[in-house]
Amino acid sequence: MNWARYTIAVMMAGTAVSLTDWFFFGVLFHDKYQVYPEVWRASQGGNRAIWIALGYFTCAVFTFACVRLNLYGYAGAFRLALCMWLAVALPIVATDALFIKLHTLVVVAHSLGWLTRLAVAAVCVGLILRKA
Numbered sequence: 403m404n405w406a407r408y409t410i411a412v413m414m415a416g417t418a419v420s421l422t423d424w425f426f427f428g429v430l431f432h433d434k435y436q437v438y439p440e441v442w443r444a445s446q447g448g449n450r451a452i453w454i455a456l457g458y459f460t461c462a463v464f465t466f467a468c469v470r471l472n473l474y475g476y477a478g479a480f481r482l483a484l485c486m487w488l489a490v491a492l493p494i495v496a497t498d499a500l501f502i503k504l505h506t507l508v509v510v511a512h513s514l515g516w517l518t519r520l521a522v523a524a525v526c527v528g529l530i531l532r533k534a
Contacts, residue, residue, distance in 0.1 A: 403469050407530055411465050415526035416458035419519050423457055426515030434505040457519065464523040469531065476528035483520035491516035 464486070473479050492513055499509040 404531075408465060408469065411526045411530035412458065412462045414530065415461035415465065415523040416454075418522045418526070419457040419461055420454050422518045422522060423453065423515060426511050426518060430511045430514075431505070431507040434507045437505045438503040440503075460519060461523045461526070464520060465527055465531070468524075468527045474527070474532050476524065476532075479524035479527040480521065483517075483524040487517045487520050491520070 464483070467486075468474070468479050468482060471478075471482065473482055495509060495512045495516065498504065498512075499506075
């Protein structure tokens with residue numbers, strides 16, 4: 403594995419993911435978060451840094467999984483992203499929606515946010531790590 407290309411792919415994906423997370427988890431349907439205000443914690447400045455770090459971590463793990471599974475093209479990376487979304491992210495978001503008072507549009511935004519996060523990582527894998 404070329405560690406330089408791996409690092410570039412993770413950094414590129416993590417940066418793009420931080421922007422998509424901002425849109426899907428913060429801007430899209432922003433007013434619907436206040437339907438059940440008792441669910442949400444008071445905002446603290448340090449949480450943003452942790453959220454961004456988790457985005458980079460997700461991209462690093464996804465990219466590493468693609469390398470270990472020899473998925474260097476767009477098609478294989480997108481299939482893995484879809485499988486991970488269906489097997490991991492979507493059930494967690496659906497379970498949260500069942501047990502926590504969340505507006506339906508917030509659940510939709512979080513589901514689409516996770517799919518976008520994995521798709522962006524897949525694009526970076528296909529773009530940076532593809533076999534020459």
